[in-house]
Amino acid sequence: GQNIDQPTEMTATEGAIVQINCTYQTSGFNGLFWYQQHAGEAPTFLSYNVLDGLEEKGRFSSFLSRSKGYSYLLLKELQMKDSASYLCAVSPNTDKLIFGTGTRLQVFP
C-alpha cells in the first residue's frame, strides 16, 4: 500500500522559520513533490526532490532522504501570506501522484 504522513496543523510567527515533515511508504519512488494550497484555491507547485539532499528556492527549501522515506519543507522569513496548506506528494512510478493529508500552517503576527 501507499502511506504518506504529515502533521495536521502547525502554527508559527511572522519572520520565523518552520519545518514541515513528511514520511512516506510507497511501492516505488520516482520523486517527491511539495505543493502549496491556499483556502479555496488549487494546489500550486513548490518543489521537487528525486535525489537525496537539499533543494533551495528562495525562502523555501526541501530535503529528501530516500533511505529513511523522509522529507521536509523549510520555510524561512515567514510572511502572513504563507498561511496555507502544504501538501506532500509522492510519485511511486512515472506520472502517478499520491498526496498526503496536508499540513495547515497558520502564521501569526
Next chain:
Amino acid sequence: EAGVAQSPRYKIIEKRQSVAFWCNPISGHATLYWYQQILGQGPKLLIQFQNNGVVDDSQLPKDRFSAERLKGVDSTLKIQPAKLEDSAVYLCASSDGQQAFFGQGTRLTVV
C-alpha cells in the same frame, strides 16, 4: 501559457441527482488526473489517464462515478446518482511528465 480549465466552478445538487464536470488540460499534456478533495484532507486520486487510456482507476467508485477522455484531450467526470458524501472539490490536473498543474476545481455540494 493557458492553464488547466475546469467548469463549472460550483455546483449544488440534491442527492440521487446526476452531475458532470469538465476539464480541459494544458495543451500537449498526455497525463490527466481527477482528484477528489474533501474539506480538510489531501487530494485523493480517482482516475488517471495517459492520452485517452486509463492508467489507474482503482479508487474510482465505479458503481456511481465514470470518466472519459475523448481524443486524449478534454475529460469529463460524472457522478450518477450523487450521495451526500460526494460533497467535495473535484480537481483536474495535467502533467508534462515533470510536474502536475492543477485547475481551480469544481466545488460540489450535495444536499
